[in-house]
Amino acid sequence: MSRIAVQEDRCKGCMLCSTVCPVQIIVQSERFNQSGYKVAEVPAEDMEKCTGCTSCALICPDLAIRVYRTPKKKKGDE
Amino acid sequence: MSEMNEKLVFDRPKAVIDRPTHYCPGCHHGVAHRLVGELLEELGVFEDTILVSSIGCSVFLYNYLNVDAVEAPHGRAPAVATGVKAARKDNFVFAYQGDGDLASIGMAEILHAANRGEKISVVFVNNTVYGMTGGQMAPTTLIGQRTTTCPSGRCLEHEGAPIRMTEIIAGLGGTAFAARGSLDNVKNIRQAKKYMRKAFECQTQNKGFGFVELLSACPTNWKMTPVQANERIQTEMIPYFPLGVYKDTDEGGAC
Ligand SMILES: Cc1ncc(C[n+]2csc(CCOP(=O)(O)OP(=O)(O)O)c2C)c(N)n1
Ligand code: SF4
Ligand code: SF4
Ligand code: SF4
Ligand SMILES: [Mg+2]
Numbered sequence: 005m006s007r008i009a010v011q012e013d014r015c016k017g018c019m020l021c022s023t024v025c026p027v028q029i030i031v032q033s034e035r036f037n038q039s040g041y042k043v044a045e046v047p048a049e050d051m052e053k054c055t056g057c058t059s060c061a062l063i064c065p066d067l068a069i070r071v072y073r074t075p076k077k078k079k080g081d082e
Numbered sequence: 083m084s085e086m087n088e089k090l091v092f093d094r095p096k097a098v099i100d101r102p103t104h105y106c107p108g109c110h111h112g113v114a115h116r117l118v119g120e121l122l123e124e125l126g127v128f129e130d131t132i133l134v135s136s137i138g139c140s141v142f143l144y145n146y147l148n149v150d151a152v153e154a155p156h157g158r159a160p161a162v163a164t165g166v167k168a169a170r171k172d173n174f175v176f177a178y179q180g181d182g183d184l185a186s187i188g189m190a191e192i193l194h195a196a197n198r199g200e201k202i203s204v205v206f207v208n209n210t211v212y213g214m215t216g217g218q219m220a221p222t223t224l225i226g227q228r229t230t231t232c233p234s235g236r237c238l239e240h241e242g243a244p245i246r247m248t249e250i251i252a253g254l255g256g257t258a259f260a261a262r263g264s265l266d267n268v269k270n271i272r273q274a275k276k277y278m279r280k281a282f283e284c285q286t287q288n289k290g291f292g293f294v295e296l297l298s299a300c301p302t303n304w305k306m307t308p309v310q311a312n313e314r315i316q317t318e319m320i321p322y323f324p325l326g327v328y329k330d331t332d333e334g335g336a337c
């Protein structure tokens with residue numbers, strides 16, 4: 005399983021990340037950060053769709069995204 | 083649980099200082115900074131780098147890259163970098179300039195530095211406006227593009243055609259590598275990084291002047307949302323500023 009972590013105090017809500025996600029799971033939340041930007045998020049129920057491709061992090065101008073990947077478990081594990 | 087063996091596969095490079103930037107949402111300067119930071123580390127020159135920053139929105143680049151820096155007067159970064167390199171031959175010296183800085187007030191400095199074949203590298207962020215001062219027309223402003231100084235759109239007859247810097251730089255004798263990339267999508271960002279690596283290697287391998295133009299968005303002065311501005315690069319900029327390598331003296335070295 006892969007996942008991203010958005011550093012909310014750095015996010016400026018530009019949503020460029022959402023334009024490059026192959027599985028379209030990044031959306032703008034209703035939360036404002038301290039700078040007044042509505043931050044990007046992946047709804048919890050969608051996170052399992054993340055492929056760990058890093059596209060969102062590559063386009064984020066504010067280095068607000070970290071990407072984590074978990075090596076595939078041996079077959080039969082899941 | 084999976085956290086045990088999960089791997090962090092994307093994080094900021096050490097060369098980019100962990101602090102918020104002053105850039106507007108969706109401004110591509112941040113992407114350009116990251117690519118520079120990653121390359122300084124990957125090429126092993128991070129500890130030996132001297133940045134020459136310019137005047138424009140990226141004026142505070144020295145606050146964002148964890149390297150030594152000199153701030154050049156407007157347009158003069160290639161001249162300052164020439165001096166820095168002459169004094170510190172063993173250091174990696176690069177200039178980072180916007181299109182107003184490089185192609186208007188600094189046109190003389192960039193052309194002569196390239197023509198002399200200075201062993202420096204230049205990262206050129208072309209966002210078709212003077213971003214910092216409120217979006218005035220730049221030499222790179224596209225025909226028909228509205229700015230504060232050409233409110234009804236740039237006119238070919240009055241203001242001339244937008245200048246294609248990479249093509250001009252490629253035509254000069256001292257240039258070892260000149261290419262134009264774009265920061266609007268993942269494929270282009272990866273390709274742009276390859277071009278930047280090549281340009282930087284012209285210096286580390288003592289080949290000559292290395293130049294990379296990066297097509298970038300300025301959502302604020304284009305009066306667009308970040309997503310619209312990003313799309314404009316594909317629909318309006320790339321057709322006039324084609325991407326690719328315009329000069330590579332390294333035989334068989336196409337990237
Ligand atoms: C000698 C001098 N002339 C004019 C200015 C005003 N000025 C500051 S930044 C700038 C243009 C910057 O545009 P660009 O290089 O495209 O950078 P951007 O902000 O778009 O990244 C100008 C004209 C100045 N600071 N110094
Ligand atoms: S890593 Fe890839 S799949 Fe996961 S959120 Fe980012 S763009 Fe989408
Ligand atoms: S690209 Fe970065 S700054 Fe922009 S919305 Fe996504 S996480 Fe936030
Ligand atoms: S004015 Fe334009 S170039 Fe300057 S920070 Fe804002 S978006 Fe970037
Ligand atoms: Mg500019």
